[in-house]
Amino acid sequence: NGWWTSDVVQICIGLYDQRGPKHVGMERGEEPDYKMYFTPASANSDNGAGVLAEHGDGNYYYETFNPDYVFEFRISLDDILIDDDARLTPLNGMRTPFEPMIHDNDGSGWEGLLVLSPINNDNAHQTCEVWSSTWIGDQATTMSTGSDIVLNEFALHQNYPNPFNPKTTIRFSIPEFQLVNLSVYNMLGQQVITLIDKELSAGYHVANWNAGNIASGIYIYKLTSKGKTLTQKMVLMK
Known part of the structure; x- marks a missing residue:
C-alpha cells in the first residue's frame, strides 16, 4: 500500500x-x-x-x-x-x-x-x-479603536498559542447579554475544567487557561449559549 x-x-x-x-x-x-x-x-x-x-x-x-x-x-x-x-x-x-x-x-x-x-x-x-x-502578510491593519464597537455574532476563535505549554488564551464573541458556558473536555468527552459559566454582555471576551497540572494531549473547548454550541481543538504539548 x-x-x-x-x-x-x-x-x-x-x-x-x-x-x-x-x-x-x-x-x-x-x-x-x-x-x-x-x-x-x-x-x-x-x-x-x-x-x-x-x-x-x-x-x-x-x-x-x-x-x-x-x-x-x-x-x-x-x-x-x-x-x-x-x-x-x-x-x-x-x-x-x-x-x-x-x-x-x-x-x-x-x-x-x-x-x-x-x-x-x-x-x-x-x-x-x-x-x-x-x-502572505505580516502587517495588521486597525480599522477602529473605538470602545463602543460591539461584535454582533456568536463566534469561537482558535486559541493562542496553539500548541501551548501550559498557558493559552481563548477568544469569543456573543451578540447580546446572555448566559455563557465555556468548558474544556478531553478526547473521551470528559469535562476537564469550566472556564466561564455566567451571564456576559454582548461583545468580545477573553478566557485564559493555565493547564499546568494537565497531561499533554488534544483537548476540545466548547462554547455554549442559548441552545447554540461551538467547539475548537487545542493541543497541550509539554
Whole structure:
C-alpha cells in the first residue's frame, strides 16, 4: 500500500504570486508547484526530491496522542527548490496556491479525505486547478479603536498559542447579554475544567487557561449559549 492509504497529512503549495489562471499540471521554473506528505518518521517531497526532514532533526517534530497526532515542520525556501525552480521572495499581499489534505485511516483501511477546496474531489494530486489559495502578510491593519464597537455574532476563535505549554488564551464573541458556558473536555468527552459559566454582555471576551497540572494531549473547548454550541481543538504539548 502507498503512503496515501495511511493516516497522513498531504500539502500542495505553489511558491509564486498566483494572479492569472491556475496551473493545470504541476509546473517548475518561474512558478513552481510542490507536493509534500508527513509521516511519523519524516516530511517527504512528493515531487521526487526525497526526504525533506526527519523526526527529531530540529526541522520536523511528530507526536501521537492516540488516535490523534500533531506535527511541526519547517524548511527554507532555498532547500525546497527542485532543479531550476525560481526562489519565492515573499511580499505582503501575494496570493499563493495552497491545498492541505488529511488522509484518514484508523486501522481498518483508508476511510476518507478531509480537504480545503470545495472542488478538490480527490484530484489535487493531479491538477492545481482544484487547489485553494492563501495569502502572505505580516502587517495588521486597525480599522477602529473605538470602545463602543460591539461584535454582533456568536463566534469561537482558535486559541493562542496553539500548541501551548501550559498557558493559552481563548477568544469569543456573543451578540447580546446572555448566559455563557465555556468548558474544556478531553478526547473521551470528559469535562476537564469550566472556564466561564455566567451571564456576559454582548461583545468580545477573553478566557485564559493555565493547564499546568494537565497531561499533554488534544483537548476540545466548547462554547455554549442559548441552545447554540461551538467547539475548537487545542493541543497541550509539554
